[in-house]
Amino acid sequence: MQSFGTGVKAMSRMEEHPTVINYYRRRAGINPAEKILSPSGKLDTARLRDECLKAGADDVGFVDIDRPALSRDKDDILAYFPHTKALISIVCRMNREPIRSPGRSVSNLEFHHIGDKVNEVARRIVSVLEERGIRAMNPSMGFPMEMDNFPEKIWVVSHKTAAAAAGIGHMGIHRNVIHPKFGNFILLGTVLVDTELETYDSPIDYNPCLECKLCVAACPVGAIAPDGYFNFSACYTHNYREFMGGFTNWVEGIADSRDAKDYLGKFSDAESASMWQSLSYGANYKAAYCMAVCPAGEDVIGPFLENRKQYIDDVVKPLQKKEETVYVVPNSDAETHAAKRFPNKTPKAVSNGLRPKSITGFLDGLKLIFQRDKSEGVDAAYHFTFTGKEPVQATVVIRDRSVEIHKEHSGVPDLHITADSGAWLGFIRKEHGIIMPLLLRKIRLKGPVGLLRAFGRCFPT
Numbered sequence: 001m002q003s004f005g006t007g008v009k010a011m012s013r014m015e016e017h018p019t020v021i022n023y024y025r026r027r028a029g030i031n032p033a034e035k036i037l038s039p040s041g042k043l044d045t046a047r048l049r050d051e052c053l054k055a056g057a058d059d060v061g062f063v064d065i066d067r068p069a070l071s072r073d074k075d076d077i078l079a080y081f082p083h084t085k086a087l088i089s090i091v092c093r094m095n096r097e098p099i100r101s102p103g104r105s106v107s108n109l110e111f112h113h114i115g116d117k118v119n120e121v122a123r124r125i126v127s128v129l130e131e132r133g134i135r136a137m138n139p140s141m142g143f144p145m146e147m148d149n150f151p152e153k154i155w156v157v158s159h160k161t162a163a164a165a166a167g168i169g170h171m172g173i174h175r176n177v178i179h180p181k182f183g184n185f186i187l188l189g190t191v192l193v194d195t196e197l198e199t200y201d202s203p204i205d206y207n208p209c210l211e212c213k214l215c216v217a218a219c220p221v222g223a224i225a226p227d228g229y230f231n232f233s234a235c236y237t238h239n240y241r242e243f244m245g246g247f248t249n250w251v252e253g254i255a256d257s258r259d260a261k262d263y264l265g266k267f268s269d270a271e272s273a274s275m276w277q278s279l280s281y282g283a284n285y286k287a288a289y290c291m292a293v294c295p296a297g298e299d300v301i302g303p304f305l306e307n308r309k310q311y312i313d314d315v316v317k318p319l320q321k322k323e324e325t326v327y328v329v330p331n332s333d334a335e336t337h338a339a340k341r342f343p344n345k346t347p348k349a350v351s352n353g354l355r356p357k358s359i360t361g362f363l364d365g366l367k368l369i370f371q372r373d374k375s376e377g378v379d380a381a382y383h384f385t386f387t388g389k390e391p392v393q394a395t396v397v398i399r400d401r402s403v404e405i406h407k408e409h410s411g412v413p414d415l416h417i418t419a420d421s422g423a424w425l426g427f428i429r430k431e432h433g434i435i436m437p438l439l440l441r442k443i444r445l446k447g448p449v450g451l452l453r454a455f456g457r458c459f460p461t
Contacts, residue, residue, distance in 0.1 A: 036132050043086070043134070043197045052090060055124035056117065058186075059091040059179065061166030061201040069165040069203070073158050080156045081137045083194035088125065089159070089166035092118045094185045096300065100292045100315055102322045107292070108284045111187075115141050118189040125191050135194035141187060143283075150244060151354045152361045159188035167201035172209035173216075173228045174290035180208050183297025208296045212304075214312070215290035218319050220326045220345055222337030224290060232368040233461075234334035237352040238327045239287045242278040245353020246327065250275055252351075271325070286327070289319045331460050333373040354461055355429040359390040359421050362428060363405055366459060372401040375458040380451050383413035390421035398458055415447035415455075428461075 036051070038044045045062060052060040065074060065084050077084050098110035122138035129136040139156035146154050160177050164170060168188070169179040176184040216224045223235035240246055250267070257263035278284050293316045295304035304311045323344050328335040330349035338347040354369060356362040375398050382396040395406040395413070423442035426432050437443040445452060 036129075036134070037195075038198050040198065041195075043193070043195050045197050045199045048088070048197065051128050052088060052121075052125055055128065056092070056121040057090040057125075058093045058182065059168060061089045061163065061168045062197050062199075063087050063089065063162060063166040064196070064200050067165050067200075070161065073161060076153065077157055077192065080139070081192045081194075083135055084192045085196045086193045086200070087157070087162050087166065088191040088193060089163045089168050090118065090121055090125070090189045090191065091163070091168055091179060091182070091186045092121060092189070093182045094187060096183075096185050099185060099288065100319075102318045104284060104286065107288065108282070111285060111288075112282045114187045118187050122189040122191050129191075129193065137192045139190060139192070141189045147244075151356065152358070152364070157190045157192070159190050162190045163188050164203055167204050170204055170207040170209065172207070172294065172296065173211065173230075174224050174294065175230055176291055176294070178208040178294070178296045180204065181298045183208070183300035184291050184294045185297070185300065210296050210301075212295060214293040214295065214316055218289040218293045218316055220287060220289065220324075220338060220342055221328060221334035222341070223334070229372065231333060231371070233329060233352055233354070233371070234332065234337075236354070236368075237329055237332075237334065237350065239285050240283075241286050241327045241350075242275060242283045246350070247275070247278075247283075248353040249351045268325075286324075292319060329369075329460050331374070331457070333371045336373065352461055356425060359386050359392050359425065362425065363392075363394050363396075363407065366396065366405055367403060369459050369461055370403045371458055371460060372403075374460070375401050375403070378454045378458060380414040380454065381411055382451070382455060383409050383416040385409075385416070385418045386421045386424065387418070388420040388422055392421070396455075398455070403458070413447065415445065415451040417443065417445055417452070419443040 036044055036047050048062070049060055063070065064086050065077065070077070070087070077087075092114050094110055094114045098106045101107055118141040119138070122141070126136045126138045141159070146156065160171065160175075163177050169177040169184075169186075172178045172184060174184070177186065177188065178184045179186050213226055216226050219235075221231075221234040221238045223231045223238075225231070237246070250271075253266050254263060257266060274284065295301050295311065295315075303314075320342070321344060324346070326334075326338045326342070326345045326347050327350050328338055328347050329352050335347050335349065338345055352369070354365060356365055378398045379400075380398055382398075384392070384394045384396065386392040386394075392407070393409050395404075395408065395410040397404040397406075397411075419437070420442040423437040423440075427434050427437060427443070434443060438445075
């Protein structure tokens, strides 16, 4: 084995002989005359765009790490790749008809295939940059993610946020990025780069979303409201049933079963087979109907404009009429919506598996699991004083079918909850009830106890 000192001497000799470096470049297939850097030392944007398209991207955009739109994600991005100066947002187009099919195996085949393509394109771009001395990294398009952080933030970079900032498209009310040409029939990837670009892209100055509300009409769990409100818990619980929290819920169902007969009383043969399929071939989305019915985009909008009724008959109604199990959190808005709007679908009450592992996670997750219809009539301010391992103060205000969270005490509370952080998390995670912590004074209430029940009604899990 060569010593470290020997390696340093070898590098020094190479630096003294540019012809040697060019020799190795030619051996690696790199033409020294093919420059991807401009005279200023920044990446040539036009050349980089060409390289990304040659790698297989259908569109590409560029954004600098200091863009205000990325401020919430910047620290997380730098934690994984501290050298990041710019982000390359890439788009790969999906075929539309498979996504629209009521046959979810057809739809999921397209999702998985194009997801693999996005990862491969991003990897090629990183290889091209690396061969030219540019450091770059390609986080996964979807999975795998950083599951040590679950159920808190598990992704390295938010591809949707990066894409919107890089001018790839605009977020629709269904929370999918809509590309001006391809519509929302796209999957996104991001490459992190350690070098600045000559120029960057700006967000598009209009929203391709037609606000036709077809995504509202198609969603079997009512995750998208006509006014643009989004119920994350409803979407996550059903569409991602065979991912993460849904998988955990299924495993716990097995563990809690006394025997095979008891298990079969909880899960159908079709559910068991579907979970096996996800484990064998990749986790399957249960719906994604919001994407399927969206008519936005130059390549997509034609049939919708020509005959809207026919479009609805051909694209929307087959998904609405599909007989299927719909997974909902018990006593949630989604459970009510599914039963009321889709009598041909069978709601099944399950846990969404979103159990916070920290007080910060608990507070950050409240907006995600808030059920605004269930909050009807609640008008209360809650002060939380957490003690123990996580001493935190917070205020949660539920009013006018909305929720606000402040990481401090604000205003006058209607109910003041003082709790040991571990005891509270154990209660929220349903590891124990609330009676014993109340008796041991690890959880103390000052105000009407009924307001605690009202709080739980607004945040079912």
